[in-house]
Amino acid sequence: MSIASEREREQRIQELIVRVLRIDAPVVALVRSEIPEWDSLKHMELVFALEDEFGVRFDEAEFAALVSPGEIANIIKEHLAS
Amino acid sequence: MNANRIKLEDTPHIGTKTPAATHCDEQKHAKLALTGCEFFSSAGALTRAEWQRVLFGRPNRAHLLECTPPWPCRSLCVRVNGNHGFAPVASALAAYGAWNGLEFNVLAGPYDDTMSLHLEGKADLELVWLDVSRLTGLDSESIVAWLIERLQVLRAATINPIICLAFPLPSAAMEELQRHEIPGVQFPDMNPLATETGPAWLDSRTLVLSGTRLSSVACMRIARELACRWIPASTMPPVKAMVVDLDNTLFSGVIAEDESHGVRLTPAHRALQSSLVSLHEQGVYLALVSRNEMADIETLFAARPDFPLRLSHFATVQASWDDKSIALRKVADALRIDFSAMAYVDDNAGELAEIAEQLPLFTVHAGADALQTCAALNSVAGLFRWRRSREDGLRAIDIGTSARRASVAATARSRADYLRDLQVRLGYAVNDKQTLPRVHELVHKTNQFNVTLRRLSEVELARMTADENSRVVTISLEDRLSDSGLIGVVAATRDADTLIIAELCLSCRALGRHLESTMVTHALRILAGELPVSRVTFPVRIGPRNGPARKWLATYLGLNIGEACSDLTAEARWLVERPVDELVTVRF
Numbered sequence: 001m002s003i004a005s006e007r008e009r010e011q012r013i014q015e016l017i018v019r020v021l022r023i024d025a026p027v028v029a030l031v032r033s034e035i036p037e038w039d040s041l042k043h044m045e046l047v048f049a050l051e052d053e054f055g056v057r058f059d060e061a062e063f064a065a066l067v068s069p070g071e072i073a074n075i076i077k078e079h080l081a082s
Numbered sequence: 083m084n085a086n087r088i089k090l091e092d093t094p095h096i097g098t099k100t101p102a103a104t105h106c107d108e109q110k111h112a113k114l115a116l117t118g119c120e121f122f123s124s125a126g127a128l129t130r131a132e133w134q135r136v137l138f139g140r141p142n143r144a145h146l147l148e149c150t151p152p153w154p155c156r157s158l159c160v161r162v163n164g165n166h167g168f169a170p171v172a173s174a175l176a177a178y179g180a181w182n183g184l185e186f187n188v189l190a191g192p193y194d195d196t197m198s199l200h201l202e203g204k205a206d207l208e209l210v211w212l213d214v215s216r217l218t219g220l221d222s223e224s225i226v227a228w229l230i231e232r233l234q235v236l237r238a239a240t241i242n243p244i245i246c247l248a249f250p251l252p253s254a255a256m257e258e259l260q261r262h263e264i265p266g267v268q269f270p271d272m273n274p275l276a277t278e279t280g281p282a283w284l285d286s287r288t289l290v291l292s293g294t295r296l297s298s299v300a301c302m303r304i305a306r307e308l309a310c311r312w313i314p315a316s317t318m319p320p321v322k323a324m325v326v327d328l329d330n331t332l333f334s335g336v337i338a339e340d341e342s343h344g345v346r347l348t349p350a351h352r353a354l355q356s357s358l359v360s361l362h363e364q365g366v367y368l369a370l371v372s373r374n375e376m377a378d379i380e381t382l383f384a385a386r387p388d389f390p391l392r393l394s395h396f397a398t399v400q401a402s403w404d405d406k407s408i409a410l411r412k413v414a415d416a417l418r419i420d421f422s423a424m425a426y427v428d429d430n431a432g433e434l435a436e437i438a439e440q441l442p443l444f445t446v447h448a449g450a451d452a453l454q455t456c457a458a459l460n461s462v463a464g465l466f467r468w469r470r471s472r473e474d475g476l477r478a479i480d481i482g483t484s485a486r487r488a489s490v491a492a493t494a495r496s497r498a499d500y501l502r503d504l505q506v507r508l509g510y511a512v513n514d515k516q517t518l519p520r521v522h523e524l525v526h527k528t529n530q531f532n533v534t535l536r537r538l539s540e541v542e543l544a545r546m547t548a549d550e551n552s553r554v555v556t557i558s559l560e561d562r563l564s565d566s567g568l569i570g571v572v573a574a575t576r577d578a579d580t581l582i583i584a585e586l587c588l589s590c591r592a593l594g595r596h597l598e599s600t601m602v603t604h605a606l607r608i609l610a611g612e613l614p615v616s617r618v619t620f621p622v623r624i625g626p627r628n629g630p631a632r633k634w635l636a637t638y639l640g641l642n643i644g645e646a647c648s649d650l651t652a653e654a655r656w657l658v659e660r661p662v663d664e665l666v667t668v669r670f
Contacts, residue, residue: 019147041173044291047291051143053143053144057287
């Protein structure tokens with residue numbers, strides 16, 4: 001995976017977070033607990049959207065680990081690599 | 083017309099009861115009360131065309147999120163009474179609803195395996211959402227019995243339509259549920275959706291996340307059915323006509339270039355045509371609008387016996403080089419229906435944009451993938467109905483005879499000759515529960531000849547048939563040219579010494595024979611016989627299209643006011659003694 005496509009992936013993750021949470025700006029440095037809009041329903045919606053967008057299937061343990069754009073990018077990267 | 087201008091001095095049998103309905107209450111029931119806004123604009127039509135690939139192709143949550151409507155939508159409140167997670171369905175409902183101009187507000191209570199039913203707040207529809215595998219210790223027979231009992235309790239508590247989605251249930255249990263005809267309760271079978279989705283139907287992995295064993299894919303599929311078919315079938319008037327373009331819509335190719343044998347019927351186009359044939363068989367009018375010569379169209383259908391669609395399937399064909407919007411106006415005139423009861427399919431986005439600027443008509447884009455077009459076409463809100471009445475089957479034949487009836491009228495020497503020649507027969511029935519679904523359909527879809535616009539629900543109509551002070555009288559019409567079926571309803575309730583008309587409507591197919599007064603007078607005679615009173619009140623409601631009914635009522639009651647605009651009361655004796663057309667045969 002090239003750096004450019006990794007950046008594109010991170011950008012797409014940001015776009016999905018913004019769209020699912022219906023917030024105005026990206027949440028680059030924040031985690032789920034700091035974003036009130038990121039409730040359990042939005043989390044479910046985000047997980048399903050990420051799975052569809054990147055063609056991956058998270059396991060149950062990973063659901064709870066998808067808490068920031070950086071963590072999401074890392075977990076997706078691992079899935080795509082494997 | 084203002085109620086104060088009605089002069090009643092010269093008509094002693096008439097009186098006003100309440101002030102005129104000065105606002106239009108049709109909006110609640112209109113298919114899409116969006117005329118003049120961006121939904122019916124070229125931008126709206128093109129945006130919806132773009133969405134079709136997302137909505138009716140391979141479902142993808144990330145892409146669904148992008149389908150946010152710039153147009154205002156009609157809001158419907160759905161109350162969920164369930165025992166497992168509905169959120170993954172609710173989040174996908176938005177995009178499918180928006181495509182049809184609908185917005186769903188979901189009221190979901192806590193999961194409740196006992197279905198103890200908390201009905202706080204106001205809703206438009208009740209959704210029962212059950213994972214029956216959570217009901218441990220019950221076999222499917224016991225589950226059906228328990229569910230019926232719970233639904234009867236829900237039925238008694240609300241007049242809202244009810245949709246019950248219970249899974250997993252074997253087909254035999256589904257059939258058993260469907261056999262219990264509780265008014266206004268529907269049991270869509272999710273088994274075909276499960277079969278279509280395959281192993282991806284369930285996903286135990288996501289139970290912790292979504293509260294349901296149904297997968298994200300399954301929930302998107304259910305959302306599509308709910309938003310585009312099941313909820314609209316319970317809450318909206320039906321779409322009565324599907325109008326289609328020809329070239330590159332019903333097949334691949336252009337007959338002017340490829341000629342009849344050169345155009346290709348791909349498997350996907352065959353499926354699309356078969357779907358249209360199926361709609362025709364269910365009583366939906368099909369109409370063809372094409373920029374071709376009529377002779378070329380006739381040659382095409384004659385030369386292509388492999389086409390599932392035949393020219394005879396179309397109730398009307400408009401072949402012209404005019405703008406499509408002009409041709410579509412001719413279709414509406416020929417079928418005597420409003421644009422809100424039609425949808426149009428065309429491969430040319432430019433045509434869709436032109437139409438959207440001219441007409442308040444729902445459009446579907448025929449894209450490169452005819453299977454997607456087929457899915458989109460079958461997702462037009464109001465096209466799917468829970469059941470088809472006998473009249474649905476009669477409608478296409480009936481409309482086909484209107485030209486012959488006009489010819490009889492043109493050649494008849496007198497009105498008496500006309501009626502003698504047609505051999506008109508009227509049939510009346512009182513409180514016939516078998517026809518309640520058709521009565522419900524009639525009061526909800528009739529716009530032009532509808533005096534009260536009450537639009538009673540199926541439950542309210544059923545309650546009237548069981549009430550000793552109410553009656554629902556139905557009118558059927560037949561002549562030597564066609565059987566029009568059940569075409570009219572007069573429903574009324576006695577309040578002390580006054581009969582109050584709840585519904586008075588006649589199908590537009592019954593108009594034009596100048597028998598409206600005869601039809602209604604016979605119904606009033608029946609009502610006055612069953613519920614003796616001194617007065618009859620007609621609660622008139624002004625709607626955007628019921629001018630013909632209000633004009634008729636003014637004339638019927640002998641008022642020189644053009645159109646009835648306020649509630650009118652007449653002496654019952656005067657009404658039942660009105661003359662009727664004696665050349666019409668009547669059976670009770």
